[in-house]
Amino acid sequence: xxxxxxxxxxxxxxxxxxxxxxxxxxxxxxxxxxxxxxxxxxxxxxxxxxxxxxxxxxxxxxxxxxxxxxxxxxxxxxxxxxxxxxxxxxxxxxxxxxxxxxxxxxxxxxxxxxxxxxxxxxxxxxxxxxxxxxxxxxxxxxxxxxxxxxxxxxxxxxxxxxxxxxxxxxxxxxxxxxxxxxxxxxxxxxxxxxxxxxxxxxxxxxxxxxxxxxxxxxxxxxxxxxxxxxxxxxxxxxxxxxxxxxxxxxxxxxxxxxxxxxxxxxxxxxxxxxxxxxxxxxxxxxxxxxxxxxxxxxxxxxxxxxxxxx
Amino acid sequence: xxxxxxxxxxxxxxxxxxxxxxxxxxxxxxxxxxxxxxxxxxxxxxxxxxxxxxxxxxxxxxxxxxxxxxx
Numbered sequence: 001x002x003x004x005x006x007x008x009x010x011x012x013x014x015x016x017x018x019x020x021x022x023x024x025x026x027x028x029x030x031x032x033x034x035x036x037x038x039x040x041x042x043x044x045x046x047x048x049x050x051x052x053x054x055x056x057x058x059x060x061x062x063x064x065x066x067x068x069x070x071x072x073x074x075x076x077x078x079x080x081x082x083x084x085x086x087x088x089x090x091x092x093x094x095x096x097x098x099x100x101x102x103x104x105x106x107x108x109x110x111x112x113x114x115x116x117x118x119x120x121x122x123x124x125x126x127x128x129x130x131x132x133x134x135x136x137x138x139x140x141x142x143x144x145x146x147x148x149x150x151x152x153x154x155x156x157x158x159x160x161x162x163x164x165x166x167x168x169x170x171x172x173x174x175x176x177x178x179x180x181x182x183x184x185x186x187x188x189x190x191x192x193x194x195x196x197x198x199x200x201x202x203x204x205x206x207x208x209x210x211x212x213x214x215x216x217x218x219x220x221x222x223x224x225x226x227x228x229x230x231x232x233x234x235x236x237x238x239x240x241x242x243x244x245x246x247x248x249x250x251x252x253x254x255x256x257x258x259x260x261x262x263x264x265x266x267x268x269x270x271x272x273x274x275x276x277x278x279x280x281x282x283x284x285x286x287x288x289x290x291x292x293x294x295x296x297x298x299x300x301x302x303x304x305x306x307x308x309x310x
Numbered sequence: 311x312x313x314x315x316x317x318x319x320x321x322x323x324x325x326x327x328x329x330x331x332x333x334x335x336x337x338x339x340x341x342x343x344x345x346x347x348x349x350x351x352x353x354x355x356x357x358x359x360x361x362x363x364x365x366x367x368x369x370x371x372x373x374x375x376x377x378x379x380x381x
């Protein structure tokens with residue numbers, strides 16, 4: 001997509017979003033409806049969803065430029081600017097939506113009420129959910145438009161990635177997983193720029209949890225606009241809570257995994273990682289007899305041979 | 311700073327895990343829904359507790375040895 005077209009897409013999306021926001025908020029503030037703040041917020045959120053998704057798609061398309069260089073001065077590009085922006089945006093969404101969603105559930109469970117009105121908790125939850133929806137639409141479009149598939153296991157490669165993932169697990173768990181999935185642990189596949197833990201386990205489970213919470217949240221949010229059958233709403237609510245639980249675990253696991261691999265943390269800020277540091281991280285994930293030494297030649301190194309994420 | 315922030319996150323999750331674990335046996339709505347709902351809450355609480363402890367351990371390790379932070 002050319003620069004001018006990108007600019008036009010962004011401008012059109014922003015204009016439509018602004019017009020939509022004015023219409024939605026003026027309806028909510030008109031006082032013509034007998035809704036309480038909680039129900040009013042629900043309508044505002046649900047009516048805003050198409051605009052939020054469209055805005056995410058527009059920004060995803062607009063940023064769909066490949067990065068110029070793969071490596072420089074001993075550094076490898078691990079994440080593009082677009083991925084970094086999307087990652088931190090969805091993080092902000094989680095920080096807002098996850099604790100507030102958790103409180104809606106847990107508060108009812110332990111029968112404790114905060115001194116602030118419940119609609120404010122819901123309002124923050126909706127703002128967080130809107131940011132997550134924007135980020136999901138942005139990521140899907142951005143990766144589709146750039147052809148970025150670094151974290152996706154290619155067709156026919158699942159066994160190799162699962163074997164690599166099993167090799168990264170503690171011995172007892174490794175044997176259990178290998179037995180269940182009938183993996184050959186004598187194989188020691190070489191990872192690319194991402195560890196097998198990231199490609200075979202972490203990214204697929206993020207995708208599943210995000211898809212589940214998005215779909216079920218959408219159904220829950222639309223229940224006052226469109227009559228959702230009771231059983232379907234019950235299932236959607238149950239699965240929404242289940243997805244919330246899964247996401248809480250995912251956040252903990254993500255932090256647990258990346259913190260001791262510090263170069264991965266800095267790469268999600270700068271986009272770059274030192275070649276030596278990346279080799280060390282990959283070598284530390286499994287006891288691979290054929291792991292490349294830190295000073296191994298570039299031509300023998302799958303990390304450096306791999307294409308950078310755009 | 312990052313390690314301290316994540317340590318606080320881990321502690322908050324331990325507290326929440328505690329509520330999940332106790333609610334599996336004491337919350338009226340969960341007891342009414344039956345053993346499957348209780349089991350899910352129990353599993354979630356145990357998983358949260360385990361991962362929180364693992365995260366806290368990594369945070370403390372990093373705080374004790376800041377030299378681990380290198381790019």
